[in-house]
């Protein structure tokens with residue numbers, strides 16, 4: 001597996017990964033993230049390619065923080081802030097949902113100002129690996145719209161394999177859409 005080009009450190013108690021030449025931290029979303037969440041989620045690409053509420057209000061950010069806590073307590077959805085470890089400031093978010101039957105799904109966004117620094121790929125690789133190792137998932141899926149080239153590149157950089165097109169797979173913004181499916185399976189991280 002090629003180096004991701006950044007250090008990745010999960011929150012204490014979760015996992016530590018190998019340093020390279022930068023730093024990303026995955027940490028639990030907190031009240032102090034509300035302003036950054038609100039300002040990031042007005043970005044056109046985040047609205048276009050994710051299911052964040054729009055317009056995104058403080059109450060949406062507060063609900064995200066609360067639901068993150070509840071999801072990890074239930075054990076079916078693990079949401080993290082992707083932060084630059086030097087500042088600990090929010091650069092994006094990433095979610096691993098446990099879909100049952102050994103399958104997880106990862107989704108993410110990075111705020112416009114922090115794109116192109118390798119944050120999404122590093123966070124995706126680390127969280128998928130954690131899902132396979134700590135949650136005993138057999139397979140982590142990543143779904144991207146066919147026109148979302150950056151997200152497909154993130155999948156490849158994180159070590160996922162492209163499997164094909166899921167036709168009319170999900171409704172987003174009132175439209176039924178095709179999605180490209182990628183996966184990382186347990187054998188990929190062992191091999």
Ligand SMILES: CC(C)(COP(=O)(O)OP(=O)(O)OC[C@H]1O[C@@H](n2cnc3c(N)ncnc32)[C@H](O)[C@@H]1OP(=O)(O)O)[C@@H](O)C(=O)NCCC(=O)NCCS
Pocket residue numbers: 045046049050107108109110111114115116117118119120121122143144145148149150151153154157
């Ligand atoms: C997709 C997204 C998360 C990428 O975050 P990021 O931190 O910039 O990702 P990385 O830096 O890890 O990698 C991005 C890669 O995509 C490439 N890329 C970015 N925009 C691109 C474009 N328009 N066409 C082709 N490649 C592109 C970058 O060059 C980089 O690849 P490289 O390192 O080989 O040069 C970010 O653009 C985003 O938040 N978009 C809106 C929300 C979204 O699409 N979420 C995913 C839903 S599936």
